[in-house]
Amino acid sequence: MDLGVREDFPILRIEVNGHPLIYFDNAATTQRPIQVINAIKEFYETLNANVHRGIHYLSREASELYEGAHETLAKFINADFEEVVFTSNTTESINMVAWGWALHHLRRGDRIVTTVMEHHSNMLPWRTVAELTGAEVVYADVDDEGMPRMDELESLIDEKTKIVAMSGMSNVTGAIPDVEGAIRAAHQVDAVVVLDGAQMVPHMPVDVRKLDVDFLAFSGHKMLGPTGTGVLYGKRDLLEEMRPARPGGGTIRDVTLEGVEWAELPWKHEGGTPNIAGGIGLAEAARYLMRVGMDRIREHEKELTRRGLELLSEMEGVIVYGPKDVERRGGILTFNVEGMDPHMVGALLDAQGIAVRTGLHCAHPLHRRLGAEDGTVRASFYLYNTMEEVERFAHVLRSIVEGR
Numbered sequence: 216m217d218l219g220v221r222e223d224f225p226i227l228r229i230e231v232n233g234h235p236l237i238y239f240d241n242a243a244t245t246q247r248p249i250q251v252i253n254a255i256k257e258f259y260e261t262l263n264a265n266v267h268r269g270i271h272y273l274s275r276e277a278s279e280l281y282e283g284a285h286e287t288l289a290k291f292i293n294a295d296f297e298e299v300v301f302t303s304n305t306t307e308s309i310n311m312v313a314w315g316w317a318l319h320h321l322r323r324g325d326r327i328v329t330t331v332m333e334h335h336s337n338m339l340p341w342r343t344v345a346e347l348t349g350a351e352v353v354y355a356d357v358d359d360e361g362m363p364r365m366d367e368l369e370s371l372i373d374e375k376t377k378i379v380a381m382s383g384m385s386n387v388t389g390a391i392p393d394v395e396g397a398i399r400a401a402h403q404v405d406a407v408v409v410l411d412g413a414q415m416v417p418h419m420p421v422d423v424r425k426l427d428v429d430f431l432a433f434s435g436h437k438m439l440g441p442t443g444t445g446v447l448y449g450k451r452d453l454l455e456e457m458r459p460a461r462p463g464g465g466t467i468r469d470v471t472l473e474g475v476e477w478a479e480l481p482w483k484h485e486g487g488t489p490n491i492a493g494g495i496g497l498a499e500a501a502r503y504l505m506r507v508g509m510d511r512i513r514e515h516e517k518e519l520t521r522r523g524l525e526l527l528s529e530m531e532g533v534i535v536y537g538p539k540d541v542e543r544r545g546g547i548l549t550f551n552v553e554g555m556d557p558h559m560v561g562a563l564l565d566a567q568g569i570a571v572r573t574g575l576h577c578a579h580p581l582h583r584r585l586g587a588e589d590g591t592v593r594a595s596f597y598l599y600n601t602m603e604e605v606e607r608f609a610h611v612l613r614s615i616v617e618g619r
C-alpha cells in the first residue's frame with residue numbers, strides 16, 4: 216500500500232552522497248509536508264502577533280488560530296479543548312506532570328511504577344521527584360523481546376502506588392505494551408497513569424477517552440509538526456488540581472500581592488508567550504494525519520515492518536531486537552551487525568543516502584537489559600516511506616554485512 220503522500224514532502228527529493236535520500240530516522244524526528252511549512256510561513260507573513268493580549272486585528276486573528284490549533288489537537292486524540300496543553304515536547308509535558316502534580320501529591324513511601332523500557336524523558340523526571348519527596352521508583356522488567364512484563368507490572372502496582380508511568384511504544388524496539396491493561400490495574404488502586412505517547416501518538420489512532428488515560432504526553436516534531444511543539448493531555452480535574460509548572464504571564468486571571476487566581480484551562484499551564492507559529496503548524500500536521508487516516512498509517516507501517524523483519528532475519532550475523540509480531544510492534548527496526556560498531560553501520564548506510572539512528576537512543580537501561588551496551592542501529596518508518604526503500608535498505612545492509 217502506497218499512501219501517495221511523498222510529493223507533499225519537499226525534502227524527500229534531495230540526494231545524499233549521490234543517492235536519493237531514504238529517511239529512516241522518523242523516531243527521532245519526522246519530515247514536514249509543504250502544508251505545514253506553508254502554514255508557518257503564512258502565519259509569519261500575514262498574521263504574526265502575540266496571542267491573548269491585544270485587541271488589535273492581528274492579535275485577535277492570531278489568538279483565534281492558536282485556540283483553533285488546540286481544538287484540532289483535541290480532536291486528534293478525542294479530548295476536550297480544555298484538556299490540551301501545548302508544550303515544547305514530550306520531555307516538557309512529562310516534566311510538567313512531575314513538577315506540577317507529582318511533587319505536590321507524593322509522600323514518603325509512595326510508589327511510582329514504571330518499566331525498564333522507558334526513554335530517559337519518562338524516567339529521570341520521576342526519579343527526581345522521588346528523590347525530593349521520599350517516594351520510590353520501581354521498574355517492571357522486560358522480556359527478551361523488550362516487551363514490559365505485564366504480570367510484573369501489575370504485581371508492582373499496590374496501594375502505595377500513586378503514579379504509573381509508561382510508554383505506549385518503545386523508541387528502541389517498537390514494542391507496543393498492553394497499555395489498557397496497565398491503566399485498568401492502576402485505576403484499581405486510584406493511581407494516575409502518565410502515558411508517554413512520543414512514539415505511539417504519531418503512528419496509530421489514539422483515543423484518550425477510550426484508553427481512559429490520565430495524562431498523555433507527545434511531541435509535535437515526531438508527527439510532521441514543527442520542532443519545539445508538544446502536547447500534554449490531562450483529564451480536566453487533574454489539570455485543574457495540577458499547579459502550573461511554568462507560572463507567569465498568561466497563566467492567571469488575577470494577581471494580588473497576596474495571592475493568585477489561575478486562568479481557566481488550558482491557559483493556566485501555558486506560561487509566557489507560547490510557540491504560536493509552532494502550534495499553528497502542529498495543527499496543520501494533525502489535520503494532515505487525520506486526512507490520510509491514522510488507521511491507514513498504522514497498516515502501512517506494519518507492512519513495511521513485516522517486510523523489513525523478513526529481510527533482516529534472512530541475513531546471517533544480524534541481530535534484530537523487539538517483538539517478532541508486527542501487531543505488537545511499531546514501525547521501528549532496531550538491529551546490530553555482529554562484529555561491527557553500530558555507528559560504523561550507520562555511517563556506511565549514510566554513504567548510500569540512508570539515514571538511520573545509531574547509539575543508545577536515550578534508553579541506556581533498556582540497552583543494558585537487552586545486552587546491547589554499545590548501542591544499536593535503528594531504522595524507523597513513517598507514512599511517506601515505501602516498500603522500495605525498505606528493499607533498497609536491506610540490499611545495502613546485506614552488502615555491508617557481507618563485506619565486513
Ligand SMILES: Cc1ncc(COP(=O)(O)O)c(C=O)c1O
Nearest residue numbers: 304305306334336386413414434
Ligand atoms: C518514547 C519517547 N519518549 C520521549 C521522548 C522525548 O521526546 P522529545 O525529545 O520530543 O521531548 C522520545 C524521543 O525520542 C521518545 O522516543
